[in-house]
Amino acid sequence: MASQTVENYIKAIFQLTEREGGSVSTSAISQQLATSAASVTDMLKKLAEQKLIAYVKYRGVHLTPGGKSMAVEMIRKHRLWETFLHDKLAIGWDAVHEIAEQLEHVQSATLIDQLDAFLGYPKFDPHGDPIPDANGKFTLRNQVLLNTLQEGDQAQVVGVREHDADFLKYLDSRALHINASLLIKEKQSYDGSVRVETAGGAETLLSSKAAQNIYVKKNLN
Amino acid sequence: MASQTVENYIKAIFQLTEREGGSVSTSAISQQLATSAASVTDMLKKLAEQKLIAYVKYRGVHLTPGGKSMAVEMIRKHRLWETFLHDKLAIGWDAVHEIAEQLEHVQSATLIDQLDAFLGYPKFDPHGDPIPDANGKFTLRNQVLLNTLQEGDQAQVVGVREHDADFLKYLDSRALHINASLLIKEKQSYDGSVRVETAGGAETLLSSKAAQNIYVKKNLN
């Protein structure tokens, strides 16, 4: 059985691969997990011995099929737990990640299968990220970043690209939660900021940076 | 923050104290946790340094107030998780313990408070053991062991003294689950075995040993 530490490394490598593509560097992992580069090098050797990664000295790593399947299983568990915490225990989307970070390491196939059933086989977690099914399949979805919308466009929030707790609390304060409907009232071309109207008619000014971190599904006109 | 290992030691000491009373020996802990006596001695020194236990060389240990409150918190978490697994995820009472043994180590006060609320502030877990409330208070209950009942007595199963998975599955097969009503049809004085009738009229012969491990609430006549 893989230790919690090994599981966290494998998940980190998977997510860094998704974001950057190609091979993942020692320093990227070091930063992601907040451990020294020296410790990462040590661990990479062990993961390579266990055939979870392919490791070329000085050149970074990528997951083997075995490592990838472990990573997907971890992500499945993490996101199912986040969904449970949010939907059943009413814990905010800014707080679920930290708790799921612990819950994801509980070992029991039955537990996860039953949890999945209890939640009604959800396809997306509280941040709008897809939850892989028992076979590791992710659901795809049409989505664009809010900053690509034009004046007059109507859309619905479907996810966030940034998971920082402060950002999520900020969105909550503007009623910009998952499924919120919105209308682009104005878009400034010089700085990319957008004025959006949310349900009930409230208007909010979003910075370009904020708009680049919100995924939406555009409505047909 | 206490490690999972420390938490398991503290919980074991609490439960051994409850069962035996007085102070707990190195060998008792060693047996309970399936670790060598030498390892236990090492750990006892550390726990004493952290003021979680009072330790007298060669004479055993007992919990300090701090240790006891940690133990009660662990038991609260363990039993709430067992209740969740059983009531919400439909996992059998013979399987919940092992999973809760892991879940009990997740650190988050919010999580436990919300879980407690979600479950409706249950007073007893799937084995009929009391769940301490947020202040550490256990609910007391009138209960006797099934082997103390007489012919003609009516009662309801409220708990089990033995948590062994095989015993629990055996009880399931006889419909002797929590809340099951029963009537003592016959009691053999020479070996203590009892013939009981359960709901629907089915009869089962229980050995003295089995009868000594089932808690019941006796009905008034």
Add this chain to the structure above:
DNA sequence: AAATAAATTTAGATAAATCTAAATTTATTT
């Protein structure tokens, strides 16, 4: 193409939790 900077690995330590085997203390027999 050197020189310099940045990234990575190696060397040497440390802390937590565990083990077996040997020494010591306490309990039980004779």
Add this chain to the structure above:
DNA sequence: AAATAAATTTAGATTTATCTAAATTTATTT
């Protein structure tokens, strides 16, 4: 009260995961 047995502790190692500082390799400047 000795002798013997049982329980407990100490000594000496091991494994996992981590660190800092030094050495090495790769990348970027001049």
